[in-house]
Amino acid sequence: MFHRTKLLISFFAISLILLSTISSSYVQVSYGAYAKAPLSPTGPTVNDDTLTVEKVADGLEFPTSMAFLGPNDILVTEKTTGKVMRVTNGFVLPQPVLDVPVASAIERGLLGIAVSKQTDGKTYVFLSYTESGNGVDGSDVDALIDPLGNRLYRYEFVDGRLINPVLLLDLTAIPVNGRGEHNGGKIRIGPDNNVYYLIGEVGGHRTQAQNIIDGPAPNGLGGVLRITQDGGIVDPGDPIFGEGLPLNVYYAMGIRNSFGIDFDPLTGNLWDTENGPVAADEINLVFPGFNSGWEQIQGYVDKDLLEHGTTEADLVYFGKSQYADPKFVWDTTIGVTALKFLNSHRLGDQFANNMFVGDINNGLLYRFTLNEERDAIFINDTYVGNTELLQDNEVDEPKENQPLIFGQGFGGITDIQVGPDGYLYVLSYTGSIYRILPISDSIESKPQPSLPPTSPPQNGTLASKTVSAVILGIDGDNSYSPNPIEIESGQTVTWFNGDTISHTVTSGQDGDLDEGNLFDSDAIIPNQSYSLTFDTPGEFDYYCIYHPTMVGEVIVNGPGTSSSTSEDSSDEESDEED
Structure with a gap:
């Protein structure tokens, strides 16, 4: 019925497991929170001409947190595998330092990590995870086995392995729901x-x-x-x-x-x-x-x-x-996630001790400055753009975000850390670790890519097959333009995101049991697009799972059905054949 012809999303994005289909005890929730931003096709960038972004490592599976053992030596937790992977000098070691059994539905899994060096030479590593109820990864999804609960453990790092587990906190989530x-x-x-x-x-x-x-x-x-x-x-x-x-x-x-x-x-x-x-x-x-x-x-x-x-x-x-x-x-x-203070001057004095925050919906990295007492956020004169609307420390509508954005294109951000080298490290749910550093320190010694954004496709010689639409922002049934979109069966609709935050094109309406079953774009980040070919006549409602008040409709006419779109398309097809 539908064919995706150009979907600029990460192939790592987790497909939603509708809660109501896992167990009768589950309560269905809106799943906008569980769609993750994809990487930008041009790679992550930052909004400072003196800085650049380097990829440190990739190939991780749904990473959630990271902690440094030492210079160029990072431990990373993987949500669904229960593995703690070690990344040294940009190389992910093939064997995990630990593999624990995790329940993994929705936001369960191997979630947190912290490293603490002891005065006696020991290295403690603290892990938090949702422990599997039967010792098998994902059994809460595959076999409906209730997890044991969320646990906090302490391990010792010895000879490249985590050993001697000590259970510190056992939160069994009573009553079980x-x-x-x-x-x-x-x-x-x-x-x-x-x-x-x-x-x-x-x-x-x-x-x-x-x-x-x-x-x-x-x-x-x-x-x-x-x-x-x-x-x-x-x-x-x-x-x-x-x-x-x-x-x-x-x-x-x-x-x-x-x-x-x-x-x-x-x-x-x-x-x-x-x-x-x-x-x-x-x-x-x-x-x-x-x-x-x-x-x-x-x-x-x-x-x-x-x-x-x-x-x-x-x-x-x-x-x-x-x-x-x-x-x-x-x-x-916005799906706000990681928070980290840059306790370093390596990116420049103006960024030292600033607060950096990530999000999961848009793949954006935000920068915040504090007041002199450091007990409140103060948007000072180091920001570019209209900061007057931010003086109340509130983003009333998404476009007010712009001065706060320090970087973009990272995919859903799950953690931010400062390395022993003083650089800022960003962990992406898409499986990569990135490092932000001065261009002068970069091993690549070149500016970050600066490619023009994708533009909405223009109707022309391909108009008989492709119809363009623009995602304008959060404005009810005026959020997508045109609305409704009227096409013939066999035509393709391409939605271009012209807003400053991510949106989706998801079949159905918020709360429908079958929402997203027919088609679902996942997150479409700003300046990117999603295309879908409609082969079957009918009327198809869709909406944005992040912002359910955004609604649209595609009307697909069968062969020979009269409409302005199909008539124009037929004329253009005749012209092309001539």
């Missing part, structure tokens, strides 16, 4: 030498940790957990949220889901990213006792983007906990 999203999983070693582990609310658990006043007691989910490197309680005599497990391991709660945390190298303050549902991706300053507000509040409390009508007085507070508004908000979600 059979859902696989919002597992978080990032790990960081703090300035206090303790372990900080970020865990989402795991499939929509609703306890007092998610600010449900009459809900069950907190179960260890939906927050930042802090323990010692031996798994002990930090300062047991003065707990932040309260005594006894799990309260005494919470450092922050009320967090929906996050893929990024890091410590400010100048202050030691912890910052995170947080994913909103249909609105309000956030950047937060996470202090001891921080309550991020979910499930009652997302985004700035006075904007009430969730339309719950709640205030901070409606939240659940334990011990020393306190609500605070985010420091930055995207009203339209």
